[in-house]
Amino acid sequence: MPVAEGTPQTLYDKVFQDHIVDEKLDGTILLYIDRHLVHEVTSPQAFEGLKNAGRKVRRPDCTLATTDHNVPTTSRKALKDIASFILEDDSRTQCVTLEENVKDFGITYFGLSDKRQGIVHVIGPEQGFTLPGTTVVCGDSHTSTHGAFGALAFGIGTSEVEHVLATQCLITKRSKNMRIQVDGELAPGVSSKDVILHVIGKIGTAGGTASVIEFCGSVIRSLSMEARMSICNMSIEAGARAGMVAPDDITFEYLKGKPLAPKYGSDEWNKAVAYWRSLSSDPGAKYDVDVFIDGKDIIPTVTWGTSPEDVVPITGVVPDPETFPTEAKKQAGRRMLEYMGLTAGTPMEDIVVDKVFIGSCTNSRIEDLRAAAQVVKGKHIASNIKRALIVPGSGLVKDQAEAEGLHKTFLDAGFEWREAGCSMCLGMNPDILSPKERCASTSNRNFEGRQGAKGRTHLMSPVMAAAAAIVGKLADVRKLSEYQGSPHIEAAVNPEVAPTAKAHPDERIETDDTEKEMLTDQPEDSSPQVNTSLPKSPGGVGLPKFTVLRGIAAPMDKANIDTDAIIPKQFLKTIKRTGLGKALFYEMRFRADGSENPNFVLNREPYRGSRIIVCTGENFGCGSSREHAPWALNDFGVKTVIAPSFADIFFNNSFKNGMLMIALPDRADLAAVHAEAVAGREVEVDLPNQVIRAADGRVLCAFEVEEFRKHCLINGLDDIGLTMQLDDKIAEFERKMSRETPWLDGSGYLKRKGMGGKLAVKAAPVPKTNRGEDKKEPLEW
Numbered sequence: 001m002p003v004a005e006g007t008p009q010t011l012y013d014k015v016f017q018d019h020i021v022d023e024k025l026d027g028t029i030l031l032y033i034d035r036h037l038v039h040e041v042t043s044p045q046a047f048e049g050l051k052n053a054g055r056k057v058r059r060p061d062c063t064l065a066t067t068d069h070n071v072p073t074t075s076r077k078a079l080k081d082i083a084s085f086i087l088e089d090d091s092r093t094q095c096v097t098l099e100e101n102v103k104d105f106g107i108t109y110f111g112l113s114d115k116r117q118g119i120v121h122v123i124g125p126e127q128g129f130t131l132p133g134t135t136v137v138c139g140d141s142h143t144s145t146h147g148a149f150g151a152l153a154f155g156i157g158t159s160e161v162e163h164v165l166a167t168q169c170l171i172t173k174r175s176k177n178m179r180i181q182v183d184g185e186l187a188p189g190v191s192s193k194d195v196i197l198h199v200i201g202k203i204g205t206a207g208g209t210a211s212v213i214e215f216c217g218s219v220i221r222s223l224s225m226e227a228r229m230s231i232c233n234m235s236i237e238a239g240a241r242a243g244m245v246a247p248d249d250i251t252f253e254y255l256k257g258k259p260l261a262p263k264y265g266s267d268e269w270n271k272a273v274a275y276w277r278s279l280s281s282d283p284g285a286k287y288d289v290d291v292f293i294d295g296k297d298i299i300p301t302v303t304w305g306t307s308p309e310d311v312v313p314i315t316g317v318v319p320d321p322e323t324f325p326t327e328a329k330k331q332a333g334r335r336m337l338e339y340m341g342l343t344a345g346t347p348m349e350d351i352v353v354d355k356v357f358i359g360s361c362t363n364s365r366i367e368d369l370r371a372a373a374q375v376v377k378g379k380h381i382a383s384n385i386k387r388a389l390i391v392p393g394s395g396l397v398k399d400q401a402e403a404e405g406l407h408k409t410f411l412d413a414g415f416e417w418r419e420a421g422c423s424m425c426l427g428m429n430p431d432i433l434s435p436k437e438r439c440a441s442t443s444n445r446n447f448e449g450r451q452g453a454k455g456r457t458h459l460m461s462p463v464m465a466a467a468a469a470i471v472g473k474l475a476d477v478r479k480l481s482e483y484q485g486s487p488h489i490e491a492a493v494n495p496e497v498a499p500t501a502k503a504h505p506d507e508r509i510e511t512d513d514t515e516k517e518m519l520t521d522q523p524e525d526s527s528p529q530v531n532t533s534l535p536k537s538p539g540g541v542g543l544p545k546f547t548v549l550r551g552i553a554a555p556m557d558k559a560n561i562d563t564d565a566i567i568p569k570q571f572l573k574t575i576k577r578t579g580l581g582k583a584l585f586y587e588m589r590f591r592a593d594g595s596e597n598p599n600f601v602l603n604r605e606p607y608r609g610s611r612i613i614v615c616t617g618e619n620f621g622c623g624s625s626r627e628h629a630p631w632a633l634n635d636f637g638v639k640t641v642i643a644p645s646f647a648d649i650f651f652n653n654s655f656k657n658g659m660l661m662i663a664l665p666d667r668a669d670l671a672a673v674h675a676e677a678v679a680g681r682e683v684e685v686d687l688p689n690q691v692i693r694a695a696d697g698r699v700l701c702a703f704e705v706e707e708f709r710k711h712c713l714i715n716g717l718d719d720i721g722l723t724m725q726l727d728d729k730i731a732e733f734e735r736k737m738s739r740e741t742p743w744l745d746g747s748g749y750l751k752r753k754g755m756g757g758k759l760a761v762k763a764a765p766v767p768k769t770n771r772g773e774d775k776k777e778p779l780e781w
């Protein structure tokens, strides 16, 4: 619902409202995007779509690209170019493709030889590209990180990346407002990572579904920008669309002197700060969900299972699944313990660790490294630790750390000092866990296989990971004698120690790494069962029209089926949208020797050819923004998933590919459809009438679908083309933005090209498919 004039507004309402270009009666909104970050994994197919349709990038001045996911973190001393530096073929192809695309489309790019290269979510804030009150998107779920600045920042799928590149807008709808207030104070040794792990433990990984979370309260206010970023970063693990913190003096202090922020002290800076100050939530603003947490209840927290909600205080023990409330939860818990190689009742501090990873977009900033260095100073990693990696989030973080001598502390303690990138957070580069290896990790996801096939991840804060490296087991940092104080809080109250994007020595200290590393979890290009008889969907124009889908539905009973499970990371290295059916549910569908797992539902009759999945567990599609997940389902032949709830980005991505996701929150409705699936009888999904029928024609239940999505599905519409027809409105919006918030037009090295607010690149509707695939699809399956 639009917010009525005079109604108290939340921070989210205000930023959202200020970016509406157009609003339809059904609540579908065309939202203007101020900042677009691009990386190599989720962009190739989007650029390909633009090329095929002859479209341009509308705002190169608002777009910034880098390579981060695939890049090796070994020494760059011998770096000549990316093509010779990256040994693994698919990783190299993705990075080289990005380099070609940024050249072709005139986009600013930080490559491996640039000190500003790093993880997208580290470099955006570091450069002042991320500013309060902006809308920020990236084809990456952890875009939520940028919400720490009071920006509305969220992850999008590749089709949406293409949409933003072409139009600088996104089709979306309002989210719910959720407030998480953390009051009181954090005890020494407790950091922002513990706050967010504690929050996720409390509300669950679906707790924030369909919401934007505003983090507030005295604990949040006291935190530094970097600590706030760690919290907003993991909003996505709480199921939320985004996380936000109202901008304040700590925010403005951080932004002073950043290359792309308005010049400190200028009229523009003063005007910007006045606007930024107006963004906090009004007294009396309404929230759909309110959560209160007392800071003193938070103690250093670690995960024990394979979902970020499986948390326990370090002082606790491995939980006993037999005490879990439902049979489904018990089963899931038993599976997790088996996967993690843990026994119920084991004290967490007795769990022996093999590897330690300090890095990722959650915890690879200078304060994280300072805090970890403080713990390891003068000590050495335990003898059982096979590798302990420090991976700075960007070249500038690395330089800053070296200027402070932190690298020496780490090297003396036995850590590896690496180059910037995503690294072992998801192991698309050679930094991976071997099967059954256990890692103390500062990253954000502990899904099965996340850091390497069969690897075991425990999430925690940088000081806790540092402590684990020293002790050789999961450890309570508060017990390490020299450790005192909470580094994040110190940094917040003392801006003097805040890092700066400018300060770096010219000389680069190189990692000396001669170790030969290989990707060991890259699957063979085996082609297991692919459902070739079904139509492939190219997306965009030429999408198959979805009206009625009839068939046997495959039952699934798992909650939190994450996108890493739908398609593991090793298959994300393609630059195509097609051919991913073979990778669908890879770890569940196939055994280690590549043969089919006979217990997996899609390997059993009558479900082999199912085009519908009925899942009784909550939160289908949680985790990453990879559009590869719906592409894999689609390629396999699955066009509809019915579940009690879905993760937002996955839900969106599916519709962009002409697939219908049906949320059935009513358990009785779901049970009725599930019963038909279990019995192996056909069901019929009737989109025009919004009902699901049994094979005998009985209506099992009705379902909800937004008008605009329904319209696009039934008519197979390309929403980029639709948006381009609104070019006048978009241009008018841009003129207004240039007048009122001129600092949002590209500045610094991102100069806006064009005269007097007139765009150099004009969007125009393109009469052919945006994917260059003019296939005529059947009207119905």
Ligand SMILES: CC(C)[C@H](C(=O)O)[C@@H](O)C(=O)O
Pocket: 041, 042, 069, 139, 140, 141, 142, 155, 426, 572, 623, 624, 625, 626, 627
């Ligand atoms: C590759 C990308 C789509 C993915 C994401 O969206 O999160 C990655 O960054 C991750 O962390 O799994």
Ligand code: SF4
Pocket: 068, 069, 119, 140, 142, 360, 361, 362, 421, 422, 425, 426, 443, 444
């Ligand atoms: S979560 Fe990991 S893989 Fe994803 S962007 Fe952050 S560091 Fe990279």
